[in-house]
Amino acid sequence: MPAPFQPGASHLKSIHLLRALLREASYLPDAAARGYFRQYIVNRYKAYQPRHNATASFDVQAVEKYRHRSFKRRQVAIINERTRPLLRKGQKGLNFLRRANQGELPCLQKVLFFAYGRIGRRKYALLESLLKPDPFMDGDAGPLPDVEEPAPLQKLYYSNKRYLQYFDAPRPTIKKRLTIDISDRYSRLRTVLKSQHQQGISIHRELKGPAFITPINNVWERSMPIKRAINNVRRWYAETMTRLLPPLPNDEWDNMHAMILKERHISFAKQRKPGLALHPESVSDEERFATSVEQGLALDRPSRADKPAGMHRPHTINAKFMRRLYTKILTLCCKLEYDYEHKSWRAIWGDPMNRISPKIYAVPIDESLFAGVDARGQAPKTPKKPTNDAGPKIPPRNAKDEYVHFPFFAEYLPKDHPIRRELDAWKRKRAAAASESEFKSVATSKLRPRP
Numbered sequence: 152m153p154a155p156f157q158p159g160a161s162h163l164k165s166i167h168l169l170r171a172l173l174r175e176a177s178y179l180p181d182a183a184a185r186g187y188f189r190q191y192i193v194n195r196y197k198a199y200q201p202r203h204n205a206t207a208s209f210d211v212q213a214v215e216k217y218r219h220r221s222f223k224r225r226q227v228a229i230i231n232e233r234t235r236p237l238l239r240k241g242q243k244g245l246n247f248l249r250r251a252n253q254g255e256l257p258c259l260q261k262v263l264f265f266a267y268g269r270i271g272r273r274k275y276a277l278l279e280s281l282l283k284p285d286p287f288m289d290g291d292a293g294p295l296p297d298v299e300e301p302a303p304l305q306k307l308y309y310s311n312k313r314y315l316q317y318f319d320a321p322r323p324t325i326k327k328r329l330t331i332d333i334s335d336r337y338s339r340l341r342t343v344l345k346s347q348h349q350q351g352i353s354i355h356r357e358l359k360g361p362a363f364i365t366p367i368n369n370v371w372e373r374s375m376p377i378k379r380a381i382n383n384v385r386r387w388y389a390e391t392m393t394r395l396l397p398p399l400p401n402d403e404w405d406n407m408h409a410m411i412l413k414e415r416h417i418s419f420a421k422q423r424k425p426g427l428a429l430h431p432e433s434v435s436d437e438e439r440f441a442t443s444v445e446q447g448l449a450l451d452r453p454s455r456a457d458k459p460a461g462m463h464r465p466h467t468i469n470a471k472f473m474r475r476l477y478t479k480i481l482t483l484c485c486k487l488e489y490d491y492e493h494k495s496w497r498a499i500w501g502d503p504m505n506r507i508s509p510k511i512y513a514v515p516i517d518e519s520l521f522a523g524v525d526a527r528g529q530a531p532k533t534p535k536k537p538t539n540d541a542g543p544k545i546p547p548r549n550a551k552d553e554y555v556h557f558p559f560f561a562e563y564l565p566k567d568h569p570i571r572r573e574l575d576a577w578k579r580k581r582a583a584a585a586s587e588s589e590f591k592s593v594a595t596s597k598l599r600p601r602p
Contacts, residue, residue, distance in 0.1 A: 249456035
């Protein structure tokens, strides 16, 4: 029988931490982030709330139906065991939200990544809607009929794995390889995957390709085993879904785009002032000294949110700062629109921030300032004049027509030394060839007609 839940000091700390988390979440400078983190914090606390303390509301009953295990209600024994580490984890989350509200760029950017589904729980929620089959085939046709038969890849591999239903039958390509594309029934997934790969958009590592390419045979030139083929598809699918950035709903994408173009105001939240005690209690000097000594002996590591602002102080959160941050987020987001003319889906990604226009530098400039230089601003080098060689180079060779390398001391050897005799013979041969080439050049210059 599980032990009963025992409220105590940790129970009061949990309540204070919940209020602090909700308070900091309400200060975030983005409306979508405020709603997302408020719901996330409440759901996490409900998952670790004892069943007998829960209220019979629709939201509490919905906690039991969540697909992800982290939001399911825990048992009392698990709650008692995980209370202390979860309180420590919640305190880290509180410091993270405080740093984001102070304008620390990495923290605030990560908050927006969570809120708009680039990482975290909402990313997989958006992927669930993307992995559903298309509701229609073209602009005029009705909804697709329910297909009960397995997918082509499930038939081929004799498996009913879920990830196999998203692929078409393999088709052969060059160099003994097979290409497995995304199925036509999942054209939205195929469009997002192809457009993200073409534009090279990713948070960490880029996608390997819009289709899975696998060899027909193994290293022993035998047919690929079915078990290994299934595992190859599973690895590619898992890696691709990890790097894939799912599309946002059109209204959220348009709202962020409008805030970047200054067509809509950014919904900032005004922070509340800390309350003052109506009847403050007088604290003696001894109690104040004892409290300071206890805090000093605790050696708690201060958070970055508690450190005073200095040279690396956080940025001031204003409209210009948020628009620049929204531009970075929007380059990683897309929306899907159906083109009825071409009967296909089209993915629209955000554009990066506009750079300085080249028209600013189109000012009339005196040409004499840049005279004598090329387009790169460098002085052109004068071509070297061709030098007239004394004659053809004759490498030293012996009687067997082998290349001979004379040492540096060959000229100092006696004249009857074999190496010295070979060196002198080669010099005479080189001089005769040089004089012959010079005679030919003079003769041709005399015979050349004058202009």
